[in-house]
Amino acid sequence: MKKRIQILLTALALVVLAQSNLSAQDNALSPYLGTWALTLPPYDGAFNAGWLEVTQEDGYIGASVLWYGGSVTPVSHAFLEGGDLVVTFTGNRNLNGDKQAMVTSWLQMHLERETLQGIRYSPRTDGTSVNRESFFGTKLPPDPPAPNLSNVKFGPAIKLLDQNSLKGWEIIGEATNGWSVSNGVLSNNPVQNDPNHHIHYGNLRTVQEFEDFNLTLEVNVPEGSNSGIYLRGIYEIQVFDSYGKPLDPHNMGALYSRITPTMAAEKPAGEWQSLDITLVDRHVTVILNGKKIIDNQPVRGCTGGAITSNEFIPGPLYLQGDHGTVEYRNIVIKPVVD
DSSP states (O other): OHHHHHHHHHHHHHHHHHHHHHHHHHHHHGGGOEEEEEEEEEETTTEEEEEEEEEEETTEEEEEEEESSSOOEEOSEEEEETTEEEEEEEEEEEOSTTOEEEEEEEEEEEEETTEEEEEEEEEOTTSSOEEEEEEEEEEOOOOOOOOOGGGOEEOOOEEOOOSSSOTTEEEOSSOBOOEEEETTEEEEOOOOOOTTSOOOBOOEEESSOBSSEEEEEEEEOOTTOEEEEEETTTEEEEEEOOTTOOOOTTSTTSBTTTBOOSSOOOOOTTSEEEEEEEEETTEEEEEETTEEEEEEEEOOSOOTTOSOSOTTSOBOOEEOOSSOOEEEEEEEEEEEEO
16 A cells, blocks of 8 residues: 555656646746847848747747748747757758758847847858857737728828939949839839849838838739838838739738738739738738738738838838839828828
């Protein structure tokens, strides 16, 4: 009987210890859970925005990261190490010839008061050293409730395009200007004549900055071409020749890599298309060619290519010019007024 009691007590102690360990792990992870606006080392003189989401589901830690440009991507693995949060990225890199190497990079992060402090470790492909980049993050508040757009008041319309000049616009950073205006049409022509030398063409931004607003414009995107409309320099509404393609968060009118249009409303390449975009209280509505494809949906962080990860300051309208040929006209903005 005593032996049986001892076994039961030992088993009970092991259960209590396991629960205690799980509780300690949960307590260590809890401050990291949520979404984070990342400030990265300056890139190309103008871009330093990133984003991180940390989740816990079914006992596992998950994470997704946006690092400068491209799409939000899930990490390979996430774990706690001595109170630090570590997330890893594993992928193939090309070596000489047809060979490839699988290389793992990682972010190691800790909290200093309410600021996330981190270092990205990126091994060189040849394995001779590791590059280190410091960054920091600020936790984002929960999504606000969807605004009642019928109660939102907009100010007078502001025409953003001059008839025959780039007045009111400027290139972002140090890059070649492929933009010009003629007869009220803003054109980007990023010509690449030398296959051995790639010219880096610039994105174009308004000098004026805005908070929440309604934006209307027309755009003409040639076959296979690509551009983007950045709201406050933070959120990209995709401009892309996606006519006939399945629904995807990278298609025309999508909030790039974040919100997939509810229907395909694109026109074929080479035709003028209309966009009506409303940004209010971190919620976006997009009407493409008269069809509502995003309906007052929350925006959960910056998109790739944002000029800042701070979603709570005014910013410019900026047009992506480093991808392909595109034309815009009739760009009109109506700021929200109190």
